[in-house]
Amino acid sequence: MSKYNFLDDYSEGAHPRIIEALARTNMTQQTAYGNDEFSQDAREAIRNKIGADEATIHFVPSGTAANLLSIASCLRPHEAIIAASSAHIVMKETAAIEATGHKIITQPAVDGKLTPDKIRLAFDQNSIFAHQAKPKMVYISNATEIGTVYTRSELAAIAAICKSLDLLILMDGARLGAALASSETDMTLNDIYHLTDLFWIGGTKTGALIGEAVVIKDKSLGADFPYHMKQRGALLAKGRILGIQFSTLLQDDLFLHLARHANSTAAEISSSLVKMGFNLWAKTETNQVFPILPSALVQELQKEFDFYIWDRLCDGSLVVRVVTSWATELSKVRRFITMAEEWKAGSQEIAVLEKQKPVV
Amino acid sequence: MSKYNFLDDYSEGAHPRIIEALARTNMTQQTAYGNDEFSQDAREAIRNKIGADEATIHFVPSGTAANLLSIASCLRPHEAIIAASSAHIVMKETAAIEATGHKIITQPAVDGKLTPDKIRLAFDQNSIFAHQAKPKMVYISNATEIGTVYTRSELAAIAAICKSLDLLILMDGARLGAALASSETDMTLNDIYHLTDLFWIGGTKTGALIGEAVVIKDKSLGADFPYHMKQRGALLAKGRILGIQFSTLLQDDLFLHLARHANSTAAEISSSLVKMGFNLWAKTETNQVFPILPSALVQELQKEFDFYIWDRLCDGSLVVRVVTSWATELSKVRRFITMAEEWKAGSQEIAVLEKQKPVV
Amino acid sequence: MSKYNFLDDYSEGAHPRIIEALARTNMTQQTAYGNDEFSQDAREAIRNKIGADEATIHFVPSGTAANLLSIASCLRPHEAIIAASSAHIVMKETAAIEATGHKIITQPAVDGKLTPDKIRLAFDQNSIFAHQAKPKMVYISNATEIGTVYTRSELAAIAAICKSLDLLILMDGARLGAALASSETDMTLNDIYHLTDLFWIGGTKTGALIGEAVVIKDKSLGADFPYHMKQRGALLAKGRILGIQFSTLLQDDLFLHLARHANSTAAEISSSLVKMGFNLWAKTETNQVFPILPSALVQELQKEFDFYIWDRLCDGSLVVRVVTSWATELSKVRRFITMAEEWKAGSQEIAVLEKQKPVV
Amino acid sequence: MSKYNFLDDYSEGAHPRIIEALARTNMTQQTAYGNDEFSQDAREAIRNKIGADEATIHFVPSGTAANLLSIASCLRPHEAIIAASSAHIVMKETAAIEATGHKIITQPAVDGKLTPDKIRLAFDQNSIFAHQAKPKMVYISNATEIGTVYTRSELAAIAAICKSLDLLILMDGARLGAALASSETDMTLNDIYHLTDLFWIGGTKTGALIGEAVVIKDKSLGADFPYHMKQRGALLAKGRILGIQFSTLLQDDLFLHLARHANSTAAEISSSLVKMGFNLWAKTETNQVFPILPSALVQELQKEFDFYIWDRLCDGSLVVRVVTSWATELSKVRRFITMAEEWKAGSQEIAVLEKQKPVV
Structure with a gap:
């Protein structure tokens, strides 16, 4: 893998x-x-x-x-x-x-x-x-x-x-x-x-x-x-x-300690995505995060990460399921968030450029 | 235990x-x-x-x-x-x-x-x-x-x-x-x-x-x-x-190697008991031994070993099941055999003594 | 019964x-x-x-x-x-x-x-x-x-x-x-x-x-x-x-003949009720009729007939299920229809009288 | 049939x-x-x-x-x-x-x-x-x-x-x-x-x-x-x-009356066969009779009656199961018994004749 x-x-x-x-x-x-x-x-x-x-x-x-x-x-x-x-x-x-x-x-x-x-x-x-x-x-x-x-x-x-x-x-x-x-x-x-x-x-x-x-x-x-x-x-x-x-x-x-690690890494992913402006398909209360993401972002994330596509919405966006665990590495969590942020920044730039395009 | x-x-x-x-x-x-x-x-x-x-x-x-x-x-x-x-x-x-x-x-x-x-x-x-x-x-x-x-x-x-x-x-x-x-x-x-x-x-x-x-x-x-x-x-x-x-x-x-250890320790117990004159209730072909032992010997062995009593025969003797495994310790096998031999020797001595007793 | x-x-x-x-x-x-x-x-x-x-x-x-x-x-x-x-x-x-x-x-x-x-x-x-x-x-x-x-x-x-x-x-x-x-x-x-x-x-x-x-x-x-x-x-x-x-x-x-009798008596009940202005909850295609009837009419019919109340709608009217069979008596079918017609006529009369009441 | x-x-x-x-x-x-x-x-x-x-x-x-x-x-x-x-x-x-x-x-x-x-x-x-x-x-x-x-x-x-x-x-x-x-x-x-x-x-x-x-x-x-x-x-x-x-x-x-008819017809068959010298494989206590019959007699009875062959004994004789019921006809019971008796008589005659045969 x-x-x-x-x-x-x-x-x-x-x-x-x-x-x-x-x-x-x-x-x-x-x-x-x-x-x-x-x-x-x-x-x-x-x-x-x-x-x-x-x-x-x-x-x-x-x-x-x-x-x-x-x-x-x-x-x-x-x-x-x-x-x-x-x-x-x-x-x-x-x-x-x-x-x-x-x-x-x-x-x-x-x-x-x-x-x-x-x-x-x-x-x-x-x-x-x-x-x-x-x-x-x-x-x-x-x-x-x-x-x-x-x-x-x-x-x-x-x-x-x-x-x-x-x-x-x-x-x-x-x-x-x-x-x-x-x-x-x-x-x-x-x-x-x-x-x-x-x-x-x-x-x-x-x-x-x-x-x-x-x-x-x-x-x-x-x-x-x-x-x-x-x-x-x-x-x-x-x-x-x-x-x-x-x-x-x-x-x-130990049991609760491990569960808390899973929950807190999920919370970090969830709140970061929310901060970026993405919606959640379900509240993040434990170690499963269900963000609604643009298909292009999902493709980007899939270059380095595996997760399930949970549903496809009418507007083309995807509900994905991100599950963390007792073993989830913090560095991976941060890399996941960073990739999303960078993609977001890049896509906003493109949007701005699109807007600035002179109408021919 | x-x-x-x-x-x-x-x-x-x-x-x-x-x-x-x-x-x-x-x-x-x-x-x-x-x-x-x-x-x-x-x-x-x-x-x-x-x-x-x-x-x-x-x-x-x-x-x-x-x-x-x-x-x-x-x-x-x-x-x-x-x-x-x-x-x-x-x-x-x-x-x-x-x-x-x-x-x-x-x-x-x-x-x-x-x-x-x-x-x-x-x-x-x-x-x-x-x-x-x-x-x-x-x-x-x-x-x-x-x-x-x-x-x-x-x-x-x-x-x-x-x-x-x-x-x-x-x-x-x-x-x-x-x-x-x-x-x-x-x-x-x-x-x-x-x-x-x-x-x-x-x-x-x-x-x-x-x-x-x-x-x-x-x-x-x-x-x-x-x-x-x-x-x-x-x-x-x-x-x-x-x-x-x-x-x-x-x-x-490794699988066969472990199985062989189990079988050979069983064979050692089995052949030793047979040599002592005890019968087997079933042939010893793998790692289970079913000797027929006098109740007194079983009691003696139970002081140091656990095994199942499989059946009780009409003459009062017991069928016991002795199972060995990949992990069976050779020293334990030897101790088990020695206990049986010593009991056998002791009981023969008693038998001899019994026979020698003058009829009153 | x-x-x-x-x-x-x-x-x-x-x-x-x-x-x-x-x-x-x-x-x-x-x-x-x-x-x-x-x-x-x-x-x-x-x-x-x-x-x-x-x-x-x-x-x-x-x-x-x-x-x-x-x-x-x-x-x-x-x-x-x-x-x-x-x-x-x-x-x-x-x-x-x-x-x-x-x-x-x-x-x-x-x-x-x-x-x-x-x-x-x-x-x-x-x-x-x-x-x-x-x-x-x-x-x-x-x-x-x-x-x-x-x-x-x-x-x-x-x-x-x-x-x-x-x-x-x-x-x-x-x-x-x-x-x-x-x-x-x-x-x-x-x-x-x-x-x-x-x-x-x-x-x-x-x-x-x-x-x-x-x-x-x-x-x-x-x-x-x-x-x-x-x-x-x-x-x-x-x-x-x-x-x-x-x-x-x-x-x-004989099998089809009996089924036709059941279907035709159901059709008679169904079309008569529709003619009286009642709606159907499901199409009458065989021997089950699901008319939507006012609660008062249902009570009237229950004096002489047994049938299931299938559902209660928000407006208080009832979906009932009327099932006919190979043995259904035509006289009973007619009596059922007549009772509904008479109740309908009576209730319209009352409605007319209600309308004609002088406002006090 | x-x-x-x-x-x-x-x-x-x-x-x-x-x-x-x-x-x-x-x-x-x-x-x-x-x-x-x-x-x-x-x-x-x-x-x-x-x-x-x-x-x-x-x-x-x-x-x-x-x-x-x-x-x-x-x-x-x-x-x-x-x-x-x-x-x-x-x-x-x-x-x-x-x-x-x-x-x-x-x-x-x-x-x-x-x-x-x-x-x-x-x-x-x-x-x-x-x-x-x-x-x-x-x-x-x-x-x-x-x-x-x-x-x-x-x-x-x-x-x-x-x-x-x-x-x-x-x-x-x-x-x-x-x-x-x-x-x-x-x-x-x-x-x-x-x-x-x-x-x-x-x-x-x-x-x-x-x-x-x-x-x-x-x-x-x-x-x-x-x-x-x-x-x-x-x-x-x-x-x-x-x-x-x-x-x-x-x-x-009526229930007991019908059961008694079944039992009594079974008893008649059973006792008649016993009288003829045949043994029973099981006691006849109700409406099932299990006589042990010679194979030749079974073949004879099978010309007019259907019943199950229950078992084949070492000596070649057959255990058959004869079941009577509330509907068993008495005339059939008698015919069954008569056939057995006639066969028995015939076979004894043959046996006598066999014995009388001059040794050539």
């Missing part, structure tokens, strides 16, 4: 302290399948953060596994999930949820988020007894797929409507680190534990090689969860590698 | 060269989801071994994932698998195959192995049109669950009957390293590729932290396989960690 | 000739599971209608069974269906399709119908390799859920785009009788056979007690279809009762 | 009173999907028989549907069923249970029946946490697949072990009529209701055209059951046809 990539937050390996921990503990014998000391340590650390001794915590290899396990272990065959149309489980998981037999009822998101109104609407539109799958769970992602975050009061409002409609809440935390580190939220892990039924903490996108931690409130569901993990191929023999990574990430708040 | 454990071949982390490779490549940016350079290298290395440029190879996080993906991607809903009653997918995978909708038709194994006769019998007993799931695939594991291995001619005979009955063959290679390294087989990776439809090479049990390589002959099945991986939660964002491990294992035949 | 009901087209039993046929053939012994003489006769009759000797035809007990069997037998686990948001499989089948593991990708319907443009859009929006289920089949219902019908050229256009995108076409024919009997279509059973991959002919809604006939073009899919039927609980031991019904319906075009 | 068939108990249509009831009620309008008056009447009649006002009862179109719905609605994905190896769900339902994601753990039957010992063994052999599907339900069929019946004390013993192991009990009653009408049992419907968690009463094999009644004890499971029915394609629009049939069968004990 000759270009620097802002494609995603999983292009590098792991934070060096994780590699170091893997090396340090490598030759000790450990009990298999998640019953190792490192996993126990990581569970303890998470329980401390959420202030809940009774929570069950299991580590799984991927976000898709975390989602499908959470849903399939909670729902009966006739029960459905409510989610935003833009939800990861709807758009980017190859029907992983449907493959476990469950329908996802969708509603358009507002700023990437589900709202109590949308949840009630989805519920009401799916209440014809026996002829419509019974809504039983609400799925939200935090940070959302477009990088926005839920505030404590937003989540509390969702929890209230869900309680009244007897719906469970699952929070997909693939980018929970970025959400918790966002200046736009007032939410803590403890809040999340208390306002949801299950949630998971993404390791892969916050500096781990692999691994997500599923946190489960219900005792009996938690106790049976490893059966589901094994059944779906998500119970690793060497569960120790998930344990050691989370244990490392939770020491000295 | 204060005792040394012979419970399994996945109690340690990875071979140090793997940890080293992870560290060395850690900060380079790589394309996600298995499209990284390391995975490409590992694929190339496997294709060289099997002498088949056209084979599709994908890396998945667990053996259960490898099995359920292989089966679910090949079969139609009404199609079934034939396997030995003792098969891993039957006994130890929490109905992972049934969870994808497929029935497993079982037949008793012979020395842990399926035979052409058993396959034909299973086929014939499940041929009532529309009222019995249609047999379409045969599952074999090599090494088997009790450590035995298929010879080339055994596999060729299975391939012949499967061809005549229009059955696919899947080989579960969780311990394929041990099988290939066994002195009891004449089979190569190339043979296996040509005599099966799909097979997988187990990394987890041969020195990797995680990862199994699924090798697929059919082009169209191979092309669609990543969809199945994503759908079941088995497509890792940082697929690079699977690639780098297999790439390392395949350099300088 | 004291009120006459226009709720649906399955409130009565079967056409008397069907009851008579059941009685007449009752005591003859027949081979079970669809291999009876009556089912063979019915298959022959359908093959004659579609002009295709090679078509495979199977009879199943319900429309949901017909849909889920058609889809589950055709698709691989990672393949998805494209359907209108208003499709029966989306809105009213309790996630029957998802329960077989498949995702439904939706697009808003145009007059209840899918269009080539919508199909292409759905395809394009779901083409991210491995991360989105692969579109492989298009589901359309004819008549649609709102009673409209596809013309031959509309279906041909869909067939063309599907061919170019390698998509199969399934036509849900729960109300195929009404569609074929509609004056708005120029399509024949023969056209449908040639322009789709599978379709089914609804018996339940056209005068049978139970039963739908699935017509399958692909030989190998057809041959294995009974396995799927048995597996999903849809293979009836006394398949004869499905055969005898379809055989009866296909004699002397 | 020129030969008279003893292949099964579903070769004829329905008892004439059912056809009559269908005709009589045909044109009344009824609420759809099982909410009709006839279904309510039938439910009331069943509740009276079992002495349980609170039981939930639903009618489904097939035995396979009854089984898969009962199991899929009760179990979580990781839970398994224990059944006899000869169970219908194991041998003759095309993996219908596995298609809902569940594993069936099998044990050899004793006289076609499961025993408390076998249940405990199955449970104990499947108790490795997380690596084996968790046994949660026991499936028994009554009458069994070979026509034997459970006594009250046998069922009570099973209920006791299931209670102690936290296992649910499902009784497949495809031939429950025959079981209740058997002289070998002392069990009533009331007993069955109290000793199981769910059971179903087979209509198809006891004189109905179609339909099985599922009886559910748990209120919440019962309340949600129609969702499962709809999802699996088993909720009929014209549920009335199931209701009217069960309602008719339950009047004046």
Whole structure:
């Protein structure tokens, strides 16, 4: 890869302290399948953060596994999930949820988020007894797929409507680190534990090689969860590698520290582009930036950087997605901004020259 | 863990060269989801071994994932698998195959192995049109669950009957390293590729932290396989960690070298116990030893070692399972043998003394 | 039930000739599971209608069974269906399709119908390799859920785009009788056979007690279809009762005759209401009428009739659904119209009187 | 069909009173999907028989549907069923249970029946946490697949072990009529209701055209059951046809009367063959007879009768299955017996003649 990539937050390996921990503990014998000391340590650390001794915590290899396990272990065959149309489980998981037999009822998101109104609407539109799958769970992602975050009061409002409609809440935390580190939220892990039924903490996108931690409130569901993990191929023999990574990430708040780096580099790109006069397609609240850029600028940036073209607008401009991570190099961020500034300056010069052209 | 454990071949982390490779490549940016350079290298290395440029190879996080993906991607809903009653997918995978909708038709194994006769019998007993799931695939594991291995001619005979009955063959290679390294087989990776439809090479049990390589002959099945991986939660964002491990294992035949160490330490334990006069419950052909030991000796060994009690025989003696691995320490093997010898000597002395006792 | 009901087209039993046929053939012994003489006769009759000797035809007990069997037998686990948001499989089948593991990708319907443009859009929006289920089949219902019908050229256009995108076409024919009997279509059973991959002919809604006939073009899919039927609980031991019904319906075009009765009574209600000045929420092309009526008129009609309130509009008026059937009594149709006319006359009188009131 | 068939108990249509009831009620309008008056009447009649006002009862179109719905609605994905190896769900339902994601753990039957010992063994052999599907339900069929019946004390013993192991009990009653009408049992419907968690009463094999009644004890499971029915394609629009049939069968004990006819004709065939000196492969306790006959006699009987060859014994004799039904004609039963007697007499004569032959 000759270009620097802002494609995603999983292009590098792991934070060096994780590699170091893997090396340090490598030759000790450990009990298999998640019953190792490192996993126990990581569970303890998470329980401390959420202030809940009774929570069950299991580590799984991927976000898709975390989602499908959470849903399939909670729902009966006739029960459905409510989610935003833009939800990861709807758009980017190859029907992983449907493959476990469950329908996802969708509603358009507002700023990437589900709202109590949308949840009630989805519920009401799916209440014809026996002829419509019974809504039983609400799925939200935090940070959302477009990088926005839920505030404590937003989540509390969702929890209230869900309680009244007897719906469970699952929070997909693939980018929970970025959400918790966002200046736009007032939410803590403890809040999340208390306002949801299950949630998971993404390791892969916050500096781990692999691994997500599923946190489960219900005792009996938690106790049976490893059966589901094994059944779906998500119970690793060497569960120790998930344990050691989370244990490392939770020491000295490394997890939040890494997320903050991702968020602040994104903020720098975002605010710089805004300062140059470019609009954003979505608010920059975490580590994803969605600027609307002229096609020519995009071509220029693509000479040195990789990122996704997210959408093409009617006026020819492009929405691009720039993702930063725990590993994003500051020098690359600055180079990206500089290239944009220089292009901007150059294009303004041309515009001025154009204007000055004598009419023939 | 204060005792040394012979419970399994996945109690340690990875071979140090793997940890080293992870560290060395850690900060380079790589394309996600298995499209990284390391995975490409590992694929190339496997294709060289099997002498088949056209084979599709994908890396998945667990053996259960490898099995359920292989089966679910090949079969139609009404199609079934034939396997030995003792098969891993039957006994130890929490109905992972049934969870994808497929029935497993079982037949008793012979020395842990399926035979052409058993396959034909299973086929014939499940041929009532529309009222019995249609047999379409045969599952074999090599090494088997009790450590035995298929010879080339055994596999060729299975391939012949499967061809005549229009059955696919899947080989579960969780311990394929041990099988290939066994002195009891004449089979190569190339043979296996040509005599099966799909097979997988187990990394987890041969020195990797995680990862199994699924090798697929059919082009169209191979092309669609990543969809199945994503759908079941088995497509890792940082697929690079699977690639780098297999790439390392395949350099300088490290893979076979590690398997040989496991096999030779098992052979040493096995032959020593046989020399002491103990019987084996199953032949020792790879890295699993199943001696039949007196209960008192088992208690003695348990003071310093952990291993599974596999079965209790009518005469009170115990079948135990002793598993060695790429990481098994020779000093521990010797200590285990010495303890058995000393106990044996002591018990003979007692026996002699018992005999010498004057009848009162 | 004291009120006459226009709720649906399955409130009565079967056409008397069907009851008579059941009685007449009752005591003859027949081979079970669809291999009876009556089912063979019915298959022959359908093959004659579609002009295709090679078509495979199977009879199943319900429309949901017909849909889920058609889809589950055709698709691989990672393949998805494209359907209108208003499709029966989306809105009213309790996630029957998802329960077989498949995702439904939706697009808003145009007059209840899918269009080539919508199909292409759905395809394009779901083409991210491995991360989105692969579109492989298009589901359309004819008549649609709102009673409209596809013309031959509309279906041909869909067939063309599907061919170019390698998509199969399934036509849900729960109300195929009404569609074929509609004056708005120029399509024949023969056209449908040639322009789709599978379709089914609804018996339940056209005068049978139970039963739908699935017509399958692909030989190998057809041959294995009974396995799927048995597996999903849809293979009836006394398949004869499905055969005898379809055989009866296909004699002397009874099927079309019954559908025409349903359509013509619906047309009478529809045109009468339009004549009175009421608008329609959807075109009346088959046996479903969706008039927009004042709430007071709805209350009046509900004194003697049952029908569904479909929607409530902003101005307080109601969309109601009036469904006629093969069994609808003409006297009831007339009574319904008369009640509406009388209410209309009364309300106009009141309106006139209101206008004439002296302003106090 | 020129030969008279003893292949099964579903070769004829329905008892004439059912056809009559269908005709009589045909044109009344009824609420759809099982909410009709006839279904309510039938439910009331069943509740009276079992002495349980609170039981939930639903009618489904097939035995396979009854089984898969009962199991899929009760179990979580990781839970398994224990059944006899000869169970219908194991041998003759095309993996219908596995298609809902569940594993069936099998044990050899004793006289076609499961025993408390076998249940405990199955449970104990499947108790490795997380690596084996968790046994949660026991499936028994009554009458069994070979026509034997459970006594009250046998069922009570099973209920006791299931209670102690936290296992649910499902009784497949495809031939429950025959079981209740058997002289070998002392069990009533009331007993069955109290000793199981769910059971179903087979209509198809006891004189109905179609339909099985599922009886559910748990209120919440019962309340949600129609969702499962709809999802699996088993909720009929014209549920009335199931209701009217069960309602008719339950009047004046028609159901038991029909079952007794089937049992007594089977008993006549069985005892006559035994009198002639033939052995039985299984006890004749209901309407299935499994005599062991010489191949020549079988060929003779096949000239006028159809029945299944069940097994071929080493000595060349054949196990055949002769099934009688509510519709079995007495004259045919006598003809069958006479043919056997005549053949027997003829063969003895030949044997005598053979003996008398002078040795040349």
